[in-house]
Amino acid sequence: MFKRLVDAGETVSLKVDGKSIRACAGDTVAGAMLAAGVDHFRTTPVTESPRAPYCLMGVCFDCLVTIDGVGSRQACLVPVREGMSVETQLGKREAGR
Amino acid sequence: MAGSEYDVAVVGGGLVGAATSWGLAREGRRVALLDEGDRDVRASRGNFALVWVQSKGLGLAAYAGWTIRSSNAWGGFSDLLKQETGLDVCFQRPGGFHLALSEKELEARANILKRLHNQPGIVEYKTEMLDHSQVAKMLPDIGPEVVGASYCPLDGHVNSLRLFRALHTAINARGVTYLPSHRVENITKDGGEFRLHTGKGEIRAGKLALAAGNANMRLAPMVGLEAPMRPERGQIVVTERLRPFLNYPVVTLRQTDEGTVMIGDSKEESTDPSGLTIGVSSTEAERAVRQFPLLANVNVVRTWSAIRVMTQDGFPIYDESETHPGAFVLCCHSGVTLCANHALTVAPMIARGALDKSLVAPFSARRFHVQAAG
Numbered sequence: 001m002f003k004r005l006v007d008a009g010e011t012v013s014l015k016v017d018g019k020s021i022r023a024c025a026g027d028t029v030a031g032a033m034l035a036a037g038v039d040h041f042r043t044t045p046v047t048e049s050p051r052a053p054y055c056l057m058g059v060c061f062d063c064l065v066t067i068d069g070v071g072s073r074q075a076c077l078v079p080v081r082e083g084m085s086v087e088t089q090l091g092k093r094e095a096g097r
Numbered sequence: 098m099a100g101s102e103y104d105v106a107v108v109g110g111g112l113v114g115a116a117t118s119w120g121l122a123r124e125g126r127r128v129a130l131l132d133e134g135d136r137d138v139r140a141s142r143g144n145f146a147l148v149w150v151q152s153k154g155l156g157l158a159a160y161a162g163w164t165i166r167s168s169n170a171w172g173g174f175s176d177l178l179k180q181e182t183g184l185d186v187c188f189q190r191p192g193g194f195h196l197a198l199s200e201k202e203l204e205a206r207a208n209i210l211k212r213l214h215n216q217p218g219i220v221e222y223k224t225e226m227l228d229h230s231q232v233a234k235m236l237p238d239i240g241p242e243v244v245g246a247s248y249c250p251l252d253g254h255v256n257s258l259r260l261f262r263a264l265h266t267a268i269n270a271r272g273v274t275y276l277p278s279h280r281v282e283n284i285t286k287d288g289g290e291f292r293l294h295t296g297k298g299e300i301r302a303g304k305l306a307l308a309a310g311n312a313n314m315r316l317a318p319m320v321g322l323e324a325p326m327r328p329e330r331g332q333i334v335v336t337e338r339l340r341p342f343l344n345y346p347v348v349t350l351r352q353t354d355e356g357t358v359m360i361g362d363s364k365e366e367s368t369d370p371s372g373l374t375i376g377v378s379s380t381e382a383e384r385a386v387r388q389f390p391l392l393a394n395v396n397v398v399r400t401w402s403a404i405r406v407m408t409q410d411g412f413p414i415y416d417e418s419e420t421h422p423g424a425f426v427l428c429c430h431s432g433v434t435l436c437a438n439h440a441l442t443v444a445p446m447i448a449r450g451a452l453d454k455s456l457v458a459p460f461s462a463r464r465f466h467v468q469a470a471g
Contacts, residue, residue, distance in 0.1 A: 045338040045356065072337060072396050092338045092356045096238070096391030 002034045014084040023080045030056060030063045030075035033086070041065050041075060042089040064089055101290045103129040103274070105447065106302035108281050108293070108316060109309035111141030112257075112432035113439055115264035117306055120444020122271035129300050130268065131293060133312075134278040138370050140310045141432060143403020145333070145361050146257035146353070147346055148434045149193065151224050151249035155213040157412045159459035162220040163438065168251050170437040175255070181270060184263040186256050187354040193252025193346045194236065196243050196388050203245045210247055224249040238342055240390040254346040256354055257433050264436075276300070281309075284319040286421050291320070304423040306447050310406040313414075313428050321420030323462045324428050325409040330367045332377050332402040334360040334385070336395045343389070350385050358392065360385040370404050405430050409465060415443065415457040423450065426462075 009024040016033055023032035030053045033041065040050035042064050053063035056076045063075040066087040075086070107118045110132030118130045133139070150168050154161030168190065175188040197203035207226050213219065228245045235248075269275065279295040284305065286292070293300040305320060307313050313324035338356035349362040363377045378400050386393050406428060408414050413429035425447050429435050446452050 070394065092340045093395065095339045095342055095358075095389075095395050 001037070004035055012080045012082050014080055014082070014086060016086045017088055025080070027080045028056075028076050029065065029067060029073075029078045029080055029084070029086060032080050033065075033075060038088075040088070043091055045092040048091045101301050101303045103127050103300065103302035105129075105304045105306060106131060106291060106293055106300050107306045107308055109307065109312070110265075110275065110277070111139065111308070111310060112144075112261060112264065112436055113141075113310070113427050113429065114306075114308035115141075115261065115268060116432075116436045116439040117308055117427065117444045117447065118268045118273045119264055119271065120440040121306075121448050122268060122273050123440075124445055124448035126448050128268070128273045129302060130273050130275050131279040131281060131295065131300060132275065132277045133280050137280075138311070138404055140404055140406045141261055142258070143331070143333070143370070143401065144257045144433050145331075145359060146254050146260075146351070146433055147193070147348070148188065148190065148253040148255055149346075149348065149431070150222070150251040150434075151193065151195065151247060151348075152209060152213060153431075154216070154219065155209060156410065157459060157464075158216040158219040160412050161213070161222070163413070163456070163460070164431070164434060165220060165222060165251060166442070167435045167438040168253070170441055171253070171255075171434075174437040174440060175260075178260075178263045178267060182263045182266040184259055184266065186260045186263055188253065188255045190251065190253030191345050192248055192250040193254075193348065194232065194246045194248050195348045196232070196239070196246045198242050198244065198384070198387055200244055206247050222249070222251060235345060236343070236347075238389050238391050240387055242387045252346060254351050255433060260433065260436065281316060284316065284424075286320070286424075291421075291424065304447065304450065305421075305425065307424070307426040310428070311404065313426055317426050320424035321418040322416050322424060322426045323465075324414055324426050325462065325465055326428065327407050327409050328368045329405045329407045330363075330365045330370065330372070330402050331361060331405055332363045332365075332373060332381065332400060334378050334382050334397055335399050335401070336360075336392070337398050339395060342391070347388065349381070350388060357398075358385075358395070368404055370402055373400055373402055406432070413460045414462050415452060415460045416462050417452050425452070 012023045021036035040052050051062040054060040058077045064072045065075045067073040104126040106129045107114045108131050118128045121128045153164045232246045283294040291305040311326045311328045314326040317324040336358040343352040416426050418424040
């Protein structure tokens with residue numbers, strides 16, 4: 001659905017649910033995931049319905065993902081880093097994971 | 098009194114007032130429930146939702162029996178609410194724990210329970226002291242620092258906000274007149290009926306039940322009663338929703354039916370319900386992680402504080418006025434645990450016009466004078 005207009009900056013490699021994706025330095029995690037064609041970032045805790053980023057400016061909380069073991073990070077506010085590990089969040093979080 | 102618009106005016110729309118109003122409505126009484134407004138201190142929005150038995154009654158043995166009575170009636174009470182409103186308040190009584198993080202804590206706990214159960218007139222019920230491995234069978238996620246716990250099979254919990262909503266839904270359906278933003282400024286008795294003077298007019302009723310929490314201290318003397326209160330603040334830490342892992346409530350930590358974990362039990366003298374102190378909430382959080390290490394990387398979504406409705410000695414007050422017959426006062430800090438009693442036992446007493454001394458005499462505020470004379 002999303003296509004990069006410009007392929008600028010260094011390549012950054014990160015993992016989303018174990019699968020490597022290529023991003024550009026300066027991307028947010030949300031932008032990188034959307035550009036890589038990730039369909040949804042999480043499913044809601046109560047009804048488990050899929051969500052993807054909405055506002056892309058830190059106020060809607062629909063882009064929540066686990067980044068390097070820390071849960072419910074707003075992907076739109078975190079810049080990509082080489083080697084980062086991102087996991088989508090399905091339903092309620094499991095304590096201890 | 099024939100001619101009064103209402104049979105009973107209940108002051109205070111929290112759990113105590115709402116439960117009492119519901120019970121009175123079930124007895125066929127016409128009830129007006131007066132409440133303050135959304136910006137006022139409202140203790141019933143800030144509860145930990147425990148329906149708790151263990152360790153209640155040290156210093157007043159009758160409180161243990163009164164509590165157990167309510168705990169035993171709670172299941173039936175929640176069924177009635179569900180029938181009337183369709184709302185399930187998720188009452189569960191799996192038993193509950195008080196965890197100890199050191200031998201000293203465990204010993205202190207055992208001593209308190211021993212003293213409690215040795216009191217003359219105490220009702221007998223089971224509370225066991227368990228060691229780490231026994232606790233781990235029921236709470237597999239406890240951390241290594243948990244030395245042991247006391248466990249009581251009569252302890253439980255409920256969704257207290259949904260309980261509050263269910264009571265208000267039920268009283269509305271039963272035709273109770275709910276009057277928000279009607280702060281009672283003065284109460285007089287005239288021509289056999291009570292007149293409640295509020296900023297929005299006067300409410301008249303044949304009987305009066307004061308269930309206004311800490312504000313009972315101001316209101317009770319207007320009708321020849323007293324309610325010595327000692328409000329106390331508590332702060333709560335609330336986590337994001339988690340997959341169920343905790344099947345039993347712990348006195349300072351529980352997982353709700355919706356998955357959030359509530360962490361609490363601080364006590365402060367402050368009466369500012371909007372104040373939060375990081376030191377208090379971080380201490381609570383740290384203790385919670387020592388009890389359940391898997392909580393360490395779980396996110397906190399909010400913290401809040403609330404004021405406990407605490408009497409001078411921590412035990413309930415139920416009284417009827419001698420100078421103003423027909424006026425009653427109800428104060429307690431366990432508005433959730435005692436909800437069933439208020440709805441099913443105390444409300445009918447008020448409807449009949451007299452407290453049943455065989456059940457509630459020990460909770461009269463006269464007990465404070467006995468202590469002062471000693």
